[in-house]
Amino acid sequence: MANILILGGGFGGLITAEELAKKIGDEHQITLISPNRNFTFYPALVQLAFGACSVEDVQFDLVHKLREMNVRFIQAEMIRIDPAAQTVRIAGPDIRGDISYDHLVIATGRRLATEKVSGFFDHAHHLLGVKAAMKFGEAVDSFEEGTIIVGLCQDGRLPVPVCETAFALANRFREKIDNGAIRLKIVFPGSLSEAFGGAAIHKKLEAAFAKHKINLIYDVPINEIRKGVLKSSNGHEIEFNLLMLVPPFRGNAALSETGITDDFDFVLVDGRMKVHRADRMYSVGDIVAFSGPKLAHMAVEQAKVTALNIEAELIGREPEKEYYHEIATIIDAGGPESIYLHYGIWDDNQYRLKKGRFWGWAKEMHDRTWMSRHGQG
Numbered sequence: 001m002a003n004i005l006i007l008g009g010g011f012g013g014l015i016t017a018e019e020l021a022k023k024i025g026d027e028h029q030i031t032l033i034s035p036n037r038n039f040t041f042y043p044a045l046v047q048l049a050f051g052a053c054s055v056e057d058v059q060f061d062l063v064h065k066l067r068e069m070n071v072r073f074i075q076a077e078m079i080r081i082d083p084a085a086q087t088v089r090i091a092g093p094d095i096r097g098d099i100s101y102d103h104l105v106i107a108t109g110r111r112l113a114t115e116k117v118s119g120f121f122d123h124a125h126h127l128l129g130v131k132a133a134m135k136f137g138e139a140v141d142s143f144e145e146g147t148i149i150v151g152l153c154q155d156g157r158l159p160v161p162v163c164e165t166a167f168a169l170a171n172r173f174r175e176k177i178d179n180g181a182i183r184l185k186i187v188f189p190g191s192l193s194e195a196f197g198g199a200a201i202h203k204k205l206e207a208a209f210a211k212h213k214i215n216l217i218y219d220v221p222i223n224e225i226r227k228g229v230l231k232s233s234n235g236h237e238i239e240f241n242l243l244m245l246v247p248p249f250r251g252n253a254a255l256s257e258t259g260i261t262d263d264f265d266f267v268l269v270d271g272r273m274k275v276h277r278a279d280r281m282y283s284v285g286d287i288v289a290f291s292g293p294k295l296a297h298m299a300v301e302q303a304k305v306t307a308l309n310i311e312a313e314l315i316g317r318e319p320e321k322e323y324y325h326e327i328a329t330i331i332d333a334g335g336p337e338s339i340y341l342h343y344g345i346w347d348d349n350q351y352r353l354k355k356g357r358f359w360g361w362a363k364e365m366h367d368r369t370w371m372s373r374h375g376q377g
Helices: 011-027 042-049 062-068 130-141 159-172 174-178 202-211 253-258 296-314 357-376
Strands: 003-007 029-034 038-040 059-061 072-075 077-082 087-091 096-100 103-106 146-152 182-187 214-217 222-226 229-232 237-239 242-246 281-283 326-331 339-344 351-355
Touching (some): 003 011, 011 062, 011 103, 011 357, 029 062, 038 062, 042 159, 077 253, 103 296, 159 214, 159 326, 174 182, 202 339, 202 351, 281 296, 326 357
Parallel strands (some): 146 182, 146 242
Antiparallel strands (some): 087 096, 339 351
């Protein structure tokens, strides 16, 4: 019986566990290790911030879900990995020490590197967590007049919630934006195309922003925030009264000593999701060193590939399943400006861009269906 360890309880970790449980059943031991007992559906945190759903709609009990699948759960932090000894050192409320593995899946997710932008912690909101989303929602509820800025920091790698937040604010404050009491701006560190992995999405988004009276500002690599003033390395100084940013992303610094990461502590993998220079080790999700944005559906597809390749190794075959790196996302504008984008980051021959009210409805239905299917067993 092989011992398969999965580090992380987000999209990548959960779907890897689900797929392996289906494929290998009780033949092998599957263990998921995560510091958090709850799974959070991050794509819905914008809706949570604006009161369109509740905490119960975006979280479920990971422990109960895994128990249904006969997957063991350990609540603990990953301290270090020893690839030579095939062990992981963990520390949690009930356990501390080394745990061995035959196959390892690293799905620990990205770290919010707010320290890379001076003043971020003191002056900016973000939406990458339930408490953070609700705190921003409270700030929006009490906002009366002035300038609101939403934006993407350099290396933020998550443009969709930035756009959706801007549209949600425009819909919330439509009358005050029309009469000039509130000004709404959206900033990106480079171009819209760069933010979306090279996809030519700028024309439709620019038109949608203009229709909602959202002032779009390119080439603002934010490096400092002071009270009421956002600054960039290009010399911008933009005043604000309310600020929401996606901060820079980094990987897990605890992995740097293993020699499997890039300069930003993201894990290097090949197209089969196998970790470079490591045997029987895979990685999925935001921790992976792939180009372009980091989106939930990417983690899901990477997890499916990983499960198939681990299954192949367990029966003595060479893993052959390859991951196709693409964007398939919907930007919900709350109306007819909603946009569907399907784009092959590694192969730009794959490109579809559609716009219409239907896509906002489709996203809401997809999110509800996904949570129902994966959260309730």
